[in-house]
Amino acid sequence: MARKNSNDIRPGQGEDVAARRTPMREFSRSLPMSLLRAREAVMRQFRPSLRNHGLTEQQWRILRALTAVDEIEVTELARMAFLLGPSLSRILRDLEGRALIERKAAENDARRAVVSISAKGLKLIEAVAPTSETIYAEITRRFGARKLAELQEMLGALEASLAGMGSSDDAEVEADE
Amino acid sequence: MARKNSNDIRPGQGEDVAARRTPMREFSRSLPMSLLRAREAVMRQFRPSLRNHGLTEQQWRILRALTAVDEIEVTELARMAFLLGPSLSRILRDLEGRALIERKAAENDARRAVVSISAKGLKLIEAVAPTSETIYAEITRRFGARKLAELQEMLGALEASLAGMGSSDDAEVEADE
DNA sequence: GGGAGATGATTAACATGTTAAGTGAATTCC
DNA sequence: GGAATTCACTTAACATGTTAATCATCTCCC
Numbered sequence: 001m002a003r004k005n006s007n008d009i010r011p012g013q014g015e016d017v018a019a020r021r022t023p024m025r026e027f028s029r030s031l032p033m034s035l036l037r038a039r040e041a042v043m044r045q046f047r048p049s050l051r052n053h054g055l056t057e058q059q060w061r062i063l064r065a066l067t068a069v070d071e072i073e074v075t076e077l078a079r080m081a082f083l084l085g086p087s088l089s090r091i092l093r094d095l096e097g098r099a100l101i102e103r104k105a106a107e108n109d110a111r112r113a114v115v116s117i118s119a120k121g122l123k124l125i126e127a128v129a130p131t132s133e134t135i136y137a138e139i140t141r142r143f144g145a146r147k148l149a150e151l152q153e154m155l156g157a158l159e160a161s162l163a164g165m166g167s168s169d170d171a172e173v174e175a176d177e
Numbered sequence: 178m179a180r181k182n183s184n185d186i187r188p189g190q191g192e193d194v195a196a197r198r199t200p201m202r203e204f205s206r207s208l209p210m211s212l213l214r215a216r217e218a219v220m221r222q223f224r225p226s227l228r229n230h231g232l233t234e235q236q237w238r239i240l241r242a243l244t245a246v247d248e249i250e251v252t253e254l255a256r257m258a259f260l261l262g263p264s265l266s267r268i269l270r271d272l273e274g275r276a277l278i279e280r281k282a283a284e285n286d287a288r289r290a291v292v293s294i295s296a297k298g299l300k301l302i303e304a305v306a307p308t309s310e311t312i313y314a315e316i317t318r319r320f321g322a323r324k325l326a327e328l329q330e331m332l333g334a335l336e337a338s339l340a341g342m343g344s345s346d347d348a349e350v351e352a353d354e
Numbered sequence: 355g356g357g358a359g360a361t362g363a364t365t366a367a368c369a370t371g372t373t374a375a376g377t378g379a380a381t382t383c384c
Numbered sequence: 385g386g387a388a389t390t391c392a393c394t395t396a397a398c399a400t401g402t403t404a405a406t407c408a409t410c411t412c413c414c
Binding site: 355356357358359360361362363364365366367368369370371372373374375376377378379380381382383384 | 406
């Protein structure tokens with residue numbers, strides 16, 4: 001299986017192809033790729049279980065976030081579940097249709113919507129949570145609790161260190177807002 | 178500043194919600210969320226530049242991967258750029274339409290397609306690369322080269338430690354679908 | 355050499371990511 | 385107090401993620 005093609009051109013160090021180009025970091029070792037691969041490795045563990053309960057990763061994130069509060073406005077929920085507004089709008093529409101959440105208008109501001117998890121939603125959470133916890137525990141066991149804590153700390157530090165980094169574009173950088 | 182309700186679960190009015198549930202890890206500190214946020218913080222830096230050149234993140238990944246080889250089969254490219262087949266199919270169709278890549282059938286196997294970057298594609302890469310390198314350098318400077326290396330190492334280790342973790346589902350796990 | 359099954363790639367269908375535009379309600383400012 | 389602006393979503397439009405199904409080979413085996 002997986003036999004490399006005849007003249008395997010493997011991006012070895014020093015190919016004629018690479019001769020006339022900018023060297024660049026080895027592609028698969030870029031930070032974004034490392035983060036992507038790591039996250040995928042983790043999520044791959046959870047997805048099947050969620051799927052069995054009819055939930056996507058994002059839907060689960062939302063319900064999960066809702067269990068931590070009594071009720072919450074949409075914008076704040078977006079921040080908490082780390083979703084963009086448009087995605088959240090769609091998902092809330094769906095979850096409301098399935099009666100997993102409830103939505104009402106804010107009392108003093110008709111623009112704002114207030115969301116909360118329903119009894120049915122809570123029930124679903126309770127059905128999924130044990131498996132999720134088991135998986136998370138197994139991940140922790142495999143990787144090591146200490147290393148896991150370290151990793152999380154570094155990830156937070158990375159995020160923090162990039163916080164104020166203005167995206168100064170190369171060409172046209174018009175009208176700073 | 179986002180005041181996060183660290184441990185206090187907000188009893189809420191009249192709801193014994195938190196009382197009968199599994200406590201669960203504080204949501205925003207779960208590993209998937211940490212990875213997602215970190216990756217987003219990084220990609221946020223690159224996206225504007227790519228966008229200015231008419232490229233999405235994934236299109237960039239593909240072109241980038243193609244510069245490391247002379248030519249490559251689609252499946253192998255998918256593995257290299259960490260994309261699923263269907264996504265890659267769509268993107269290749271688009272990139273071919275823009276003449277940024279070239280595609281031909283493999284000589285000995287009509288099922289396989291062989292892809293390579295075009296001169297135009299190379300030119301585009303060369304136009305974008307300097308900015309990307311600058312951004313990457315700035316990220317490295319801010320976070321620290323040593324810490325960056327450590328982080329990448331831990332991410333790789335995480336991925337490795339989860340490698341053979343069968344997704345043992347909870348309820349119904351039947352052999353077929 | 356022909357049929358069953360495996361394989362590489364694409365298409366289909368649905369959900370989300372991402373940016374821009376739209377809508378209705380609150381705020382500001384004159 | 386009303387036009388202009390801001391605000392909190394929501395829609396729209398397009399690209400990708402994800403799983404399943406399809407299609408065209410290719411291989412194996414009788």
